[in-house]
Amino acid sequence: MAVIEVKKLHKIYKTGEVEVHAVRGIDLQIEQGEFTAIVGPSGSGKTTLLNLIGGLDEPTEGRVIIDGTDITQLKDNQLIDFRLWNIGFVFQAYNLIPVLTAKENIEFIMHLQGKNKEERERRALELLQEVGLADRANSRPSQLSGGQQQRIAVARALASKPKFVLADEPTANLDSVATTNLLELMEQLNREENMTFVFATHDSRVIEKAHRIIRIEDGQVVNDEKVK
Amino acid sequence: MILSIAWKNIWRNKVRSLILIGTIAFALAGTIFIIGMMDGWMKDRNIKVIETELAHIQIHNPDFVSNLSLRDTISSGQKIISQIMKMDFTMAVNGRIKVMAMVSSSYSSQGALVIGIDPDRKHEVTKVYKYLSDSTSKWLDQVKRQNVVIIGRKMAKDLQMVNYMITDASLSTLADMGLPLSIISKLDSLQGKKFHTTTRFYNALEKLLTEKELDQYADLIANSCHSYKLGRKIIIRMQDINGNVVEEAFRIIGVYDTDNDLFDGMYLFVKKPYLAGLLGLSHGTINEIAIITNDQRKVEEYKATLKQKFPGLLIESIFDMDPTMRIMTSLIWIYYAIFEAFILFALSFGIVNTMLMAVMERTKELGMLMAIGMNRRRVFSMIMNESVLLTLTGGIIGIILGYLLVLYTGHAGINLSKYAQQGMEAMGYSAVIYPHASPLLLAETTVLVVITGMLAAVYPAIKALKLKPAQALHTDV
Numbered sequence: 001m002a003v004i005e006v007k008k009l010h011k012i013y014k015t016g017e018v019e020v021h022a023v024r025g026i027d028l029q030i031e032q033g034e035f036t037a038i039v040g041p042s043g044s045g046k047t048t049l050l051n052l053i054g055g056l057d058e059p060t061e062g063r064v065i066i067d068g069t070d071i072t073q074l075k076d077n078q079l080i081d082f083r084l085w086n087i088g089f090v091f092q093a094y095n096l097i098p099v100l101t102a103k104e105n106i107e108f109i110m111h112l113q114g115k116n117k118e119e120r121e122r123r124a125l126e127l128l129q130e131v132g133l134a135d136r137a138n139s140r141p142s143q144l145s146g147g148q149q150q151r152i153a154v155a156r157a158l159a160s161k162p163k164f165v166l167a168d169e170p171t172a173n174l175d176s177v178a179t180t181n182l183l184e185l186m187e188q189l190n191r192e193e194n195m196t197f198v199f200a201t202h203d204s205r206v207i208e209k210a211h212r213i214i215r216i217e218d219g220q221v222v223n224d225e226k227v228k
Numbered sequence: 229m230i231l232s233i234a235w236k237n238i239w240r241n242k243v244r245s246l247i248l249i250g251t252i253a254f255a256l257a258g259t260i261f262i263i264g265m266m267d268g269w270m271k272d273r274n275i276k277v278i279e280t281e282l283a284h285i286q287i288h289n290p291d292f293v294s295n296l297s298l299r300d301t302i303s304s305g306q307k308i309i310s311q312i313m314k315m316d317f318t319m320a321v322n323g324r325i326k327v328m329a330m331v332s333s334s335y336s337s338q339g340a341l342v343i344g345i346d347p348d349r350k351h352e353v354t355k356v357y358k359y360l361s362d363s364t365s366k367w368l369d370q371v372k373r374q375n376v377v378i379i380g381r382k383m384a385k386d387l388q389m390v391n392y393m394i395t396d397a398s399l400s401t402l403a404d405m406g407l408p409l410s411i412i413s414k415l416d417s418l419q420g421k422k423f424h425t426t427t428r429f430y431n432a433l434e435k436l437l438t439e440k441e442l443d444q445y446a447d448l449i450a451n452s453c454h455s456y457k458l459g460r461k462i463i464i465r466m467q468d469i470n471g472n473v474v475e476e477a478f479r480i481i482g483v484y485d486t487d488n489d490l491f492d493g494m495y496l497f498v499k500k501p502y503l504a505g506l507l508g509l510s511h512g513t514i515n516e517i518a519i520i521t522n523d524q525r526k527v528e529e530y531k532a533t534l535k536q537k538f539p540g541l542l543i544e545s546i547f548d549m550d551p552t553m554r555i556m557t558s559l560i561w562i563y564y565a566i567f568e569a570f571i572l573f574a575l576s577f578g579i580v581n582t583m584l585m586a587v588m589e590r591t592k593e594l595g596m597l598m599a600i601g602m603n604r605r606r607v608f609s610m611i612m613n614e615s616v617l618l619t620l621t622g623g624i625i626g627i628i629l630g631y632l633l634v635l636y637t638g639h640a641g642i643n644l645s646k647y648a649q650q651g652m653e654a655m656g657y658s659a660v661i662y663p664h665a666s667p668l669l670l671a672e673t674t675v676l677v678v679i680t681g682m683l684a685a686v687y688p689a690i691k692a693l694k695l696k697p698a699q700a701l702h703t704d705v
């Protein structure tokens with residue numbers, strides 16, 4: 001069974017009289033362990049699609065089934081809880097709570113899950129090790145570079161042990177070295193822990209690393225191919 | 229963790245938070261101080277009224293109150309007293325003789341209430357001896373002689389039992405109290421002259437000062453250079469038990485001052501056995517019983533117990549005798565709470581504003597938090613915590629500052645006599661205020677501060693909850 005299953009998905013934004021048909025009937029399956037890029041020109045609907053998959057937005061039509069659960073049927077509060085336990089998020093920016101240290105940021109999501117202090121600390125340190133920032137555990141986000149912040153965000157996304165990680169333009173604010181580093185980190189996590197990653201991007205350096213590339217234009221899938 | 233995040237969030241915009249904390253602290257320090265002043269004032273009056281005049285509970289023959297006749301005594305009064313003495317709530321109980329009289333000096337005469345009390349201060353409920361005006365005044369138990377009387381400051385003045393003499397010392401006291409030098413130099417010519425009546429002294433002042441100066445300073449000057457004519461005699465005229473007029477000269481051995489003109493101008497204190505003899509009352513006869521209980525707030529309860537036990541007698545609590553006491557004891561807390569509520573209401577606008585700004589500028593962060601799985605209850609509680617912590621920080625600082633101010637001034641006293649001695653004492657309030665803040669007031673204030681912080685957070689928190697994570701994350705701030 002696919003971990004993400006999208007069926008006849010539509011999203012129409014209404015602003016006053018104007019209707020924007022951002023997603024027009026997308027069908028999609030993503031299997032456990034995939035390393036998938038959603039690519040396409042600006043305004044093509046990448047963010048919209050990712051938000052729908054992540055339960056951050058409601059579709060106008062169609063279904064999003066995550067690991068057998070139709071999340072379009074969930075109530076608001078159930079959806080928040082579902083995200084907490086099942087989906088990891090890495091955003092382009094504003095991923096971290098500025099008043100908490102790197103380690104505390106990773107712990108925070110486990111705190112929301114009700115994990116005890118001991119477990120939280122152990123896993124946070126483990127993840128800091130994995131993303132190569134063990135020495136920055138006590139730094140605040142403002143004391144970290146953009147690339148380091150995104151690594152912490154990846155660690156935070158993994159901390160909740162999600163079924164997959166959604167990343168919307170995670171490298172948009174990074175230079176090429178940091179971009180390569182972050183991509184290598186995600187790829188390594190995908191390889192070693194079989195973690196599923198789905199990321200939206202139009203950065204060619206990122207696209208190169210993807211194992212599957214889903215190209216969308218005008219809210220529709222125009223190409224879908226396995227490259228590795 | 230949410231609490232610690234909330235606390236750290238407060239300090240993200242230090243200046244803004246400090247301004248709000250400062251405002252709250254300042255307003256609350258002032259509030260505590262003003263309430264402390266009022267409370268000190270009330271407490272002072274409350275204690276005085278209890279100690280000098282009313283005690284907690286008084287018992288009379290029901291007929292006494294309407295007739296004020298000596299015949300309406302409390303029958304077997306001593307037996308009743310010893311029964312009351314045995315009751316759990318009784319701290320002190322005492323029988324008195326109260327009788328209407330005319331008093332006269334060689335200058336004037338007036339009506340008065342003569343109270344015959346136990347000369348021994350240890351046995352007496354009435355604590356007027358605490359209010360003796362100065363060290364030359366004596367109490368009834370310091371004098372062997374029987375026909376002696378303690379009168380009030382107001383009556384001493386009315387009966388012209390006061391001498392006035394301006395001296396170097398009194399002038400320098402006046403200068404210390406802020407009397408303008410121009411007036412002090414005008415008073416110089418009166419130095420060393422002794423005036424035997426209030427009228428003559430005021431006449432002399434009138435010649436020296438303008439009308440405005442007189443209005444403002446005459447009482448202050450008079451108070452600083454007067455002395456009582458202790459040892460002089462006044463005549464007290466009363467009706468005895470048989471309706472015959474008895475007249476007796478009493479030597480003034482002391483003058484008391486409770487800052488209450490109504491009381492000080494009316495009540496005389498004499499030795500009970502001697503008074504009983506004069507009036508032809510048999511030994512141990514009394515027409516008033518005064519009781520001090522262990523808890524003023526439970527006085528009504530105690531009154532009911534006494535009523536059940538002594539059904540034939542008129543039993544009145546301090547609240548019956550002086551209705552303002554009820555206000556001061558129980559209702560005053562409501563008044564204080566309303567006063568504080570107004571201040572806090574005004575402050576809440578600032579809190580709402582600050583919290584609203586805090587929420588708005590964190591739109592993206594809140595969107596992120598909701599996206600990763602922070603539920604509404606937690607978001608709400610984070611903002612609530614932030615608001616309460618912010619408010620409480622200011623509140624606690626303000627309460628501590630206000631309390632320190634109350635402690636300091638409560639010790640030193642605030643002297644308002646320069647502005648309004650006459651008016652306040654005519655109403656029964658002291659012109660010197662010793663602010664006082666009870667733990668209850670501080671606790672009440674803290675609770676109100678927390679409630680304010682919570683209420684002020686509701687609107688900003690609702691704003692935060694309305695955010696949709698997808699949009700919030702893409703909002704430009």
Ligand SMILES: Nc1ncnc2c1ncn2[C@@H]1O[C@H](COP(=O)(O)OP(=O)(O)OP(=O)(O)O)[C@@H](O)[C@H]1O
Nearest residue numbers: 013014015020022041042043044045046047048049
């Ligand atoms: N909240 C919204 N309200 C109205 N229209 C929206 C909203 N969000 C997105 N759109 C529109 O939907 C379409 C798809 O937008 P989307 O953000 O998904 O594109 P994108 O592929 O992520 O673009 P980019 O590469 O620039 O991030 C665009 O035309 C956009 O203007």
Ligand SMILES: [Mg+2]
Nearest residue numbers: 046047048168
């Ligand atoms: Mg986008």
